Amino acid sequence: MTSKTDTLEVHSSTDIVLIRQAVRKWTAELGFSLVDQTKMITAASELARNALEYGGGGEVRFEQLEKSGRRGLRLTFEDHGPGIPDIEQALTDGFTTGQGMGLGLSGSRRLVNEFEIASTVGEGTRVTITRWK
Amino acid sequence: MSAQGLKKGRLAGIVGNHEAEILANWVGEQTAVKGRRGASLNESELRAQCEAFLRAFRESLNGAASTDVESNEWRAVRGMLDELSRARAAKGFSSSEMAFFVMSLKRPLFGLLREIGGDAQSLADTTWEATEILDRMALFTTEVYQKAREEIIARQQEEMLELSTPVVTLWKGILALPMIGTLDSARTQTMMESLLQTILDTGSSIAIIDITGVPTVDTLTAQHLLKTVTAARLMGAECILSGIRPQIAQTIVHLGLDLGGMITKASLADAFAVALERTGRTIVRVRTGPGRESTATAIGMDPPA
Ligand SMILES: Nc1ncnc2c1ncn2[C@@H]1O[C@H](COP(=O)(O)OP(=O)(O)O)[C@@H](O)[C@H]1O
Numbered sequence: 001m002t003s004k005t006d007t008l009e010v011h012s013s014t015d016i017v018l019i020r021q022a023v024r025k026w027t028a029e030l031g032f033s034l035v036d037q038t039k040m041i042t043a044a045s046e047l048a049r050n051a052l053e054y055g056g057g058g059e060v061r062f063e064q065l066e067k068s069g070r071r072g073l074r075l076t077f078e079d080h081g082p083g084i085p086d087i088e089q090a091l092t093d094g095f096t097t098g099q100g101m102g103l104g105l106s107g108s109r110r111l112v113n114e115f116e117i118a119s120t121v122g123e124g125t126r127v128t129i130t131r132w133k
Numbered sequence: 134m135s136a137q138g139l140k141k142g143r144l145a146g147i148v149g150n151h152e153a154e155i156l157a158n159w160v161g162e163q164t165a166v167k168g169r170r171g172a173s174l175n176e177s178e179l180r181a182q183c184e185a186f187l188r189a190f191r192e193s194l195n196g197a198a199s200t201d202v203e204s205n206e207w208r209a210v211r212g213m214l215d216e217l218s219r220a221r222a223a224k225g226f227s228s229s230e231m232a233f234f235v236m237s238l239k240r241p242l243f244g245l246l247r248e249i250g251g252d253a254q255s256l257a258d259t260t261w262e263a264t265e266i267l268d269r270m271a272l273f274t275t276e277v278y279q280k281a282r283e284e285i286i287a288r289q290q291e292e293m294l295e296l297s298t299p300v301v302t303l304w305k306g307i308l309a310l311p312m313i314g315t316l317d318s319a320r321t322q323t324m325m326e327s328l329l330q331t332i333l334d335t336g337s338s339i340a341i342i343d344i345t346g347v348p349t350v351d352t353l354t355a356q357h358l359l360k361t362v363t364a365a366r367l368m369g370a371e372c373i374l375s376g377i378r379p380q381i382a383q384t385i386v387h388l389g390l391d392l393g394g395m396i397t398k399a400s401l402a403d404a405f406a407v408a409l410e411r412t413g414r415t416i417v418r419v420r421t422g423p424g425r426e427s428t429a430t431a432i433g434m435d436p437p438a
């Protein structure tokens with residue numbers, strides 16, 4: 001069940017700072033431990049930057065979840081950029097087509113409980129991450 | 134909306150003849166909602182602002198031919214609103230609070246118009262004129278407020294950027310860069326460049342980068358850090374990373390970042406001790422008398438070769 005939602009834009013590096021702050025606020029509200037907060041914030045930072053850098057900007061949707069007594073936060077990053085031709089390759093540690101360290105996608109997958117990625121070349125990319133308390 | 138011509142002098146006359154009454158009611162309107170907000174003015178300050186505004190308002194009404202507050206005739210009122218909005222923006226008022234300053238003049242003004250009465254047509258006309266003018270002024274105010282806020286934010290960001298380069302010399306040849314706050318890319322870049330420049334200027338051999346005050350380290354921040362360490366090494370200086378808090382350490386591990394090439398220490402103090410040792414110094418406790426130790430410590434001389 002979703003009890004609270006919000007959507008933030010990703011169009012500048014200032015937006016990424018704001019997204020990190022929002023994730024901190026939402027996870028703190030959910031009672032996440034400091035470690036879990038930091039993991040979710042860091043994953044969000046990576047995915048927001050990808051949406052900005054490779055996807056040409058987009059948005060992130062926040063959803064507070066409740067499932068059989070457990071509470072969690074789901075974030076969905078969506079852009080209408082060029083898409084990712086080979087998702088498996090993109091998820092490989094160290095793979096980058098830019099100047100990065102190639103650890104954003106693979107690293108954020110390790111920082112969360114659920115990770116889903118859907119991408120169509122020429123249409124865009126959607127990454128959904130969830131972390132439960 | 135298109136500006137409307139003013140019916141000769143009626144509104145101006147009414148405001149002029151009842152200035153004191155309007156002022157009292159207007160101030161009353163505004164103090165009535167006080168208390169639900171953070172930033173506030175004291176009442177005499179508010180009264181002075183309202184009084185000055187009403188005077189300018191009346192004078193402009195006297196000379197104005199239309200309700201178009203953007204026109205030259207309303208310049209004095211605009212100047213006053215401009216100044217007020219900026220001052221309030223700096224004080225942390227919200228844009229709706231700023232609009233309320235103007236809008237709250239409606240009730241006292243309309244009440245007065247109704248009391249004075251007259252024929253239905255001129256009452257309607259005058260009320261309409263007053264509405265137009267006040268709405269336009271409220272709009273103008275919000276725009277000025279918005280601009281002022283944006284200017285404040287831009288200035289603060291610039292100041293932050295400058296503030297964020299506090300490279301300090303801890304000891305001869307030992308530098309420290311205490312990083313604080315959110316590290317966006319531009320800021321990190323500036324800090325790192327300033328560290329490298331200071332290494333060059335001071336000929337330092339050790340730089341401590343302390344991240345105690347940094348809430349998150351993502352791959353971009355890490356990349357900046359690693360690049361700096363590599364560049365410093367090429368310049369003959371070693372970097373020590375200190376202040377990695379537990380939550381950051383765990384996150385770094387999961388991200389898959391390899392900081393293995395860096396010397397890391399839990400605290401700035403530990404890093405400083407290592408730095409002293411590496412530059413051939415030790416910290417010794419100084420005895421001040423027989424059996425008594427002072428709490429003071431001193432940094433020892435370079436040991437004999
Ligand atoms: N939203 C996106 N749109 C298009 N390509 C993307 C997107 N996100 C990631 N990629 C691709 O996946 C690669 C790996 O991403 P990531 O793991 O974050 O590493 P990095 O950002 O360091 O390159 C990127 O270099 C890019 O080619």
Ligand SMILES: [Mg+2]
Pocket residue numbers: 046049050100103104105
């Ligand atoms: Mg990335």
